[in-house]
Amino acid sequence: MKKGKALGLLLGLVAMAGWPSFAQRYRYHNEAVVNPWDETGAIPQAHNRFTFARAKYTSYRNGWSWDTDYPDSDVNFSLRLAELTTIDVNRDASGRIIHAIVDLADPMLVHFPFLYMVEVGYSNLTDSEVEGLRNYLLRGGFLLVDDFWEWREWDNWETQVRKLFPDADSYPIVDIPLSHPIFHCVFRLDQVPQVPSINSWVNYRAESDRRGAVASCRGMFDHAGRLMMVMMHNTDLGDGWEREGEDFEYFQKFSVAKAYPMGINIVVYAMTH
Numbered sequence: 001m002k003k004g005k006a007l008g009l010l011l012g013l014v015a016m017a018g019w020p021s022f023a024q025r026y027r028y029h030n031e032a033v034v035n036p037w038d039e040t041g042a043i044p045q046a047h048n049r050f051t052f053a054r055a056k057y058t059s060y061r062n063g064w065s066w067d068t069d070y071p072d073s074d075v076n077f078s079l080r081l082a083e084l085t086t087i088d089v090n091r092d093a094s095g096r097i098i099h100a101i102v103d104l105a106d107p108m109l110v111h112f113p114f115l116y117m118v119e120v121g122y123s124n125l126t127d128s129e130v131e132g133l134r135n136y137l138l139r140g141g142f143l144l145v146d147d148f149w150e151w152r153e154w155d156n157w158e159t160q161v162r163k164l165f166p167d168a169d170s171y172p173i174v175d176i177p178l179s180h181p182i183f184h185c186v187f188r189l190d191q192v193p194q195v196p197s198i199n200s201w202v203n204y205r206a207e208s209d210r211r212g213a214v215a216s217c218r219g220m221f222d223h224a225g226r227l228m229m230v231m232m233h234n235t236d237l238g239d240g241w242e243r244e245g246e247d248f249e250y251f252q253k254f255s256v257a258k259a260y261p262m263g264i265n266i267v268v269y270a271m272t273h
Contacts, residue, residue, distance in 0.1 A: 034098075051098055051100055052078045052116065054115075059119075061122050069239055073242035078097045115143045117144070118238055120156075121149065142228055143230070145231040147235070147239070149233070174220070185272075187262075192216055192232075194215035196236065196239070197239045201253075215233065217233075237262055240254045241255065
């Protein structure tokens with residue numbers, strides 16, 4: 001992939017107020033297939049194609065947390081990834097986007113090199129989920145964690161991470177510097193993007209869901225130096241993907257300028273390293 005070509009396309013689309021088009025809500029009904037396992041457990045057309053996989057996990061909440069922004073965020077992101085990069089996104093025979101929900105304890109997890117977890121500030125991983133996710137990461141999988149806020153939610157997620165890797169000296173959580181390729185491998189970002197929920201923006205014109213919260217991008221590397229986990233704290237990339245079709249100003253200010261560039265950079269980096 002050539003960074004200049006992708007960036008030029010992005011700037012041209014923004015100038016035309018298109019990007020390639022202002023999204024329509026709920027288009028996933030006709031353009032997506034979820035969990036398309038066949039009777040052998042195979043994923044149709046998955047070879048050398050990108051499939052957006054979302055992690056299903058146990059939460060402290062009475063309801064679900066793992067499905068926040070689903071399914072629009074997953075499908076919209078897959079469509080934009082296909083439009084703005086040369087990554088071949090997985091589709092079925094009729095051209096519909098294929099995406100997946102995978103339980104962390106499911107053996108199928110290892111078939112997806114990229115995994116997305118959301119609202120992990122409420123996660124409470126079981127022993128089987130811990131074992132599944134640890135094995136996934138150490139076998140070469142990549143995890144993007146998104147949409148959790150303030151220190152209470154961070155502290156809970158860090159507790160879950162230490163279930164995975166108890167030795168903090170061997171597996172430290174580190175701030176990823178802006179000089180790292182994840183901030184410029186496709187789109188150049190000069191700061192960690194903070195994306196508010198659309199409700200915070202539309203109702204209050206707030207650029208953060210929490211007053212005073214500073215967005216951060218942290219990571220964890222394996223013993224070979226491979227980045228295996230990225231944690232986007234105090235920001236909500238998923239809302240920038242999911243809600244792109246609801247407010248044009250939000251679309252321009254957050255979806256185009258922040259949520260998609262950061263997400264695309266992360267996926268491209270993960271899939272090429």
